[in-house]
Amino acid sequence: MHSKIEVRDLNKSYESDQGRLVVVDNVSFTVRDGETVAIIGPSGCGKTTLMNMIAGFVRPDAGAIVIDGVPRVKPDPRGILITQHGSVFPWLTVRENLMFGLNGHAPRNKAEIADHYAAIVGLKGFESSYPHELSGGMLKRAELARALVVKPEVLYMDEPFSALDALMSLRVRNELLRILAEERHTVMLITHDVEEAIHVADRILVLSPRPARIQAEFDVPFPHPRRLASAPAQELRVAILRELGVDQYGG
């Protein structure tokens, strides 16, 4: 497998009242095609800035993001960003939202494709609903479907499930895994939830507190469906938490 995303020496700092604030400090890593990589870090460590740079919304001060061998300078539909608060357009129905990115298709075909993806994420029957008529979990599914509809090569997910309650988060995660098993996507997931990372990712990068640097890297070798309560999964969890400076047994 060749590397899909190559992040090279990314740097980003902001001017603040206290002077220059380095947010991302020399971050380099690669993501292989079809791989799911989770990035874990303490809150405020610069995860979101890192993700926004990789997705093309923020220009790095130095360094480059190379996707399929081509440097990325701006966002495009080959990599769709999904964020915590979501961006499903509240003034469009579910179907219209899903059709939004389908510019090259004939009008009739568009609705068909949209409805197909609505069904994939379990929103069959809600195609004509408006977002305010949906629950938080359904809204997240709609956002996921809107991303999948344009067949992106990469999904950038920035704490996508953290606005959901624990049960709903687990459900949508299972849904995501099921879809990822069917359609190959490369996924970058940013989270502060260790269990979520172990549940979903093939590899986990742990970031340091600000400025964000890569502090440790873990492989998650467990086959899907994963049992998070298994001993090796728990051991991995403890090891990651220790990297984050949290000791399970209170020390």
Next chain:
Amino acid sequence: MNRIKSTLPALGVIVALLFAWWGAIVATQSLIFPTPWQVVTGAVELLADGTLWRHIGASLMRVGTGFALAVCVAVPLGLWMGWVRGAYDTLNPIFQMLRPISPIAWIPIAILWFGVGDASPIYLIFISSVFPMIVQTTVGVHTIDKRYLRAAENFGVSRATLFTQVVIPAVLPQVLVGMRIGLGVAWLVVVAAEMIALRSGLGYMIMDSRNAGNRYDLVIAGMIIIGVIGLSLDSTMRRLERIRWVRWRYAQ
């Protein structure tokens, strides 16, 4: 049932005011200030000979024309100013300066430019309602949540799609707020404008009733009718908040 219940206190206050009014006239034995009943008979008299409808029609026509012109100018201009930084920087200071000038202050110039026909009040209505609508539309564009613009950018849609499917629907609720404000001001202004000149309209009717024999019953009838029409214009605008394209904004 609940609706009736919630309007009861307001009705009670109106009835109490009418009694207080009536009582005050009886107590002071005023010869010139009319009783509520005289106002009603005066209004019926005007209704019967058709002049009231003519005046109402004239006022509504002027408001309708001036307001429609203002919408046609304000909405595109507001969108443009909201979207293009340079347009905002160039035009906003001028509009902010023109906006606080009372439309009444424009009356002499309106008469100079447009004479004493219908064009003067229409111009005054235009000038009074265009600025609030420009401002609201511009604010609407500026307050579009960044995440929606980002999502649109992410999907790489054309400028036309961006405008028709993101910017305009996102701004529409604010445009509606601007229209509500604009129509309210327009109704205020038409009556004031009609007091100056012309031979029709509710404003003219009020001044004429006073000048032609101190018919204060008709003056008050006119005032009440202006209030009632203003209220129904506003509730019509409020009803627009329920239409499909803006309902999302008011849901929950």
